[in-house]
Amino acid sequence: MNEQMIVANLLNDTKQIQFLNVNSVWFESSVMSLIVQAVINLNGEVQSTADISEQIKEDSNKDISQEELETLKNTKEYEKYSFSAMVPHLHKNYVQKQLNYYMAKYQQEGRKKYLNVVNSLTEEMNDISVSADDGLLSSSIDEFEKELYSEKSTSLKTFHEVNMMIGGGFRPGQLITIGARSGVGKTLVSLNFMMDMLERDNSLRADFFSLEMNKLEIVDRIISRKESINSLKMVDYTNLSHEEKGKSLAGYKDLMNNYDIGLFGEEYSTLGMIKRKIKERAVQGKYIAFIDYVGLVNVEGVNAGGEGGERIAINIITRELKLLASELKIPIFILSQLNRGLEYRQDKTPGLQDLKASGSLEQDSSMVFFISKDSEEDNLAYLDVAKNRVGRRGRLKFYMNPAFMEFKPYQT
Structure with a gap:
């Protein structure tokens, strides 16, 4: 999964973070995680990439320059990697890795606390929707009409x-x-x-x-x-x-x-x-x-x-x-x-x-x-x-x- 392309998509529309349940720990790349966390902390209200650079410095004392963020933002074909569409996949991958880790811990040590974590992660995995519908009737009218009149x-x-x-x-x-x-x-x-x-x-x-x-x-x-x-x-x-x-x-x-x-x-x-x-x-x-x-x-x-x-x-x-x-x-x-x-x-x-x-x-x-x-x-x-x-x-x-x-x- 190309996390750089996904974050590039976010940088071109930071306000989409306001409508999503996102956690920066779902990203494997520490740099991408820092950028996403900064956008979360700013609630998507970003005037320029300078705001994100300053927020990263404040959050972690790490330096990611405005120039680096601009380069990432201008990545070609970022539109193909919709941030909102990829969030459930990132979440699912993260939970699966956690599930594998704690299941291995439970098998090695047999401690009940690990089994409780496994049960909790299993429930979280079940709740993740990879292809969420927007719920609006208008988005399904074409599909409904097509199926209704299909022979x-x-x-x-x-x-x-x-x-x-x-x-x-x-x-x-x-x-x-x-x-x-x-x-x-x-x-x-x-x-x-x-x-x-x-x-x-x-x-x-x-x-x-x-x-x-x-x-x-x-x-x-x-x-x-x-x-x-x-x-x-x-x-x-x-x-x-x-x-x-x-x-x-x-x-x-x-x-x-x-x-x-x-x-x-x-x-x-x-x-x-x-x-x-x-x-x-x-x-x-x-x-x-x-x-x-x-x-x-x-x-x-x-x-x-x-x-x-x-x-x-x-x-x-x-x-x-x-x-x-x-x-x-x-x-x-x-x-x-x-x-x-x-x-x-x-x-x-x-x-x-x-x-x-x-x-x-x-x-x-x-x-x-x-x-x-x-x-x-x-x-x-x-x-x-x-x-x-x-x-x-x-x-x-x-x-x-x-x-x-x-x-x-x-x-x-």
């Missing part, structure tokens, strides 16, 4: 029954959580959601991140569903007949040639790697990403195994992915395990209180789906819409057959 839907369609409940489909900017107990079928359901959306619109681009499987293991499950081959036989290809091998290869080639799918295995284990790949591949309004599952994602600098570490990590993950979904205007799906306490309740219906480790899964998600199985009928599964900011909540019945990776609306 193209911005919703990504899936199963009809789900579309009816969630307002027509999944929309840009949404973070969607799919939760279930271990072994119930989170991966099966998410792969079916992905393939169903791609089959309805193969111009979509889809990425699936699995932290439990490698690339070919994910392919096996998709081909099992696509070609109606028993998934257990795909564990060892020697189990397949000659005909099934032919169908499997044809299915692979069809996926490769006719769908834009990225499958990323266990090597994509950190939040940073996943975010970078999503940013690289995302196409506004034409992209979906699935992360299987949130509890296995590592956050750089955070030890999820420590006291409160898992909660801190998931807080960061859900907030960062929600901001990413909003920034790129895409839906992102995250899978989550549920607490074991569900198994010991008489009523086995999952609820938001069963989401594991962190309230941020509920807080940051636009929608939360739960998957559960009927206790009496083997292939009957329930998809509960437990949270929905844009539509109804309720229960849908689905036919689930893990052997063939099937998941489709239940026909009575």
Whole structure:
């Protein structure tokens, strides 16, 4: 981040400091920090760069001449580095570095005071808005009119029954959580959601991140569903007949040639790697990403195994992915395990209180789906819409057959 260019922008309009929450410590350069602090102390009321030079001398007994400030002020193309637009990014970078430092201190010494600082910094990070809107209706009228009269839907369609409940489909900017107990079928359901959306619109681009499987293991499950081959036989290809091998290869080639799918295995284990790949591949309004599952994602600098570490990590993950979904205007799906306490309740219906480790899964998600199985009928599964900011909540019945990776609306 070019701090000199950002400060040059400020010097050409010092009064913008009056409308911003800015702290000079967010700047790595000590010189830039001194200049910004001087403008803050002057409340942006600057007649000439001489005022700033004098204020710096008064604040710190350091000398930055008027000539140096004029040279900085006249930097070419400073307009491209809007001070007001870059402030949230500077703030975020500063808080992230502080967070990494205090998390490392806590991991080394295990002192509760450091954990309290980490919690406070995590909350501060969650409150930072990188792309703040001015809030005025006049600034959005063009966007509103364009979307109002557009013939193209911005919703990504899936199963009809789900579309009816969630307002027509999944929309840009949404973070969607799919939760279930271990072994119930989170991966099966998410792969079916992905393939169903791609089959309805193969111009979509889809990425699936699995932290439990490698690339070919994910392919096996998709081909099992696509070609109606028993998934257990795909564990060892020697189990397949000659005909099934032919169908499997044809299915692979069809996926490769006719769908834009990225499958990323266990090597994509950190939040940073996943975010970078999503940013690289995302196409506004034409992209979906699935992360299987949130509890296995590592956050750089955070030890999820420590006291409160898992909660801190998931807080960061859900907030960062929600901001990413909003920034790129895409839906992102995250899978989550549920607490074991569900198994010991008489009523086995999952609820938001069963989401594991962190309230941020509920807080940051636009929608939360739960998957559960009927206790009496083997292939009957329930998809509960437990949270929905844009539509109804309720229960849908689905036919689930893990052997063939099937998941489709239940026909009575």
